[in-house]
Amino acid sequence: MSESGDQPAPAERLAKIMARHGLCSRREAEQWIRDGRVAVNGHKVMTPAFNVAASDEVTVDGAPLAPKRATRIWLYHKPAGLVVTEHDPEGRPTVFEKLAGEGLPRVLSVGRLDINTEGLLLLTNDGGLKRVLELPVTGWLRRYRVRAHGTVTQAQLDALKAGIEIEGIKYGSIEATLERVQGSNVWLLVGLREGKNREVKNVLGALGLEVNRLIRVSFGPFQLGDMPIGAVEVVRSR
Ligand code: URA
Numbered sequence: 001m002s003e004s005g006d007q008p009a010p011a012e013r014l015a016k017i018m019a020r021h022g023l024c025s026r027r028e029a030e031q032w033i034r035d036g037r038v039a040v041n042g043h044k045v046m047t048p049a050f051n052v053a054a055s056d057e058v059t060v061d062g063a064p065l066a067p068k069r070a071t072r073i074w075l076y077h078k079p080a081g082l083v084v085t086e087h088d089p090e091g092r093p094t095v096f097e098k099l100a101g102e103g104l105p106r107v108l109s110v111g112r113l114d115i116n117t118e119g120l121l122l123l124t125n126d127g128g129l130k131r132v133l134e135l136p137v138t139g140w141l142r143r144y145r146v147r148a149h150g151t152v153t154q155a156q157l158d159a160l161k162a163g164i165e166i167e168g169i170k171y172g173s174i175e176a177t178l179e180r181v182q183g184s185n186v187w188l189l190v191g192l193r194e195g196k197n198r199e200v201k202n203v204l205g206a207l208g209l210e211v212n213r214l215i216r217v218s219f220g221p222f223q224l225g226d227m228p229i230g231a232v233e234v235v236r237s238r
């Protein structure tokens with residue numbers, strides 16, 4: 001057996017452990033600690049700057065933490081008009097408020113969609129999985145159906161395969177297909193592997209198009225398919 005195999009798991013921040021058990025967010029855990037609700041091995045802990053090992057017994061309001069839940073993923077058909085954030089400083093409705101009535105455990109979103117973007121949003125109960133799926137190296141293909149005001153040629157869209165720099169931000173290769181013209185709008189299918197802020201709007205904006213409808217139809221192996229708007233589905237396959 002290797003030496004490292006004999007080492008106990010390293011100690012981790014108390015609030016992180018609490019959040020991982022699906023009880024609360026890390027921020028809430030830090031507040032609960034300051035409120036004196038949390039004890040380690042029977043001793044109240046008042047500061048979030050406290051590390052615990054796997055062998056330590058953590059209690060909240062006297063009750064031990066529940067065992068860690070199995071990792072799960074849900075697909076959500078996000079409607080337009082909801083922000084993807086836990087707390088919106090402007091008080092706009094959030095996806096998490098909307099999902100509160102759906103009988104889900106505490107979930108996190110994998111990445112974000114803008115307030116007016118619709119379509120597939122992945123949810124998970126596992127913060128580690130969320131971080132891995134959000135890493136640029138994971139680079140899952142995201143596909144969007146886009147309606148935009150203006151005109152564009154397929155040749156202009158093909159040039160996006162080489163990447164484009166806009167106001168100092170470098171966007172990677174984008175595959176875009178002109179599907180149809182509808183009055184003064186075009187409908188496009190756009191595929192990209194980065195999740196940069198407002199990527200579709202900014203890149204198409206540089207071609208003179210103004211995006212007025214944006215629907216994510218797939219994220220890696222997951223498809224929006226014919227899920228109704230607002231529906232949530234647990235992923236059953238491994
Ligand atoms: N690109 C955008 O501009 N907005 C989104 O919500 C997603 C991709």
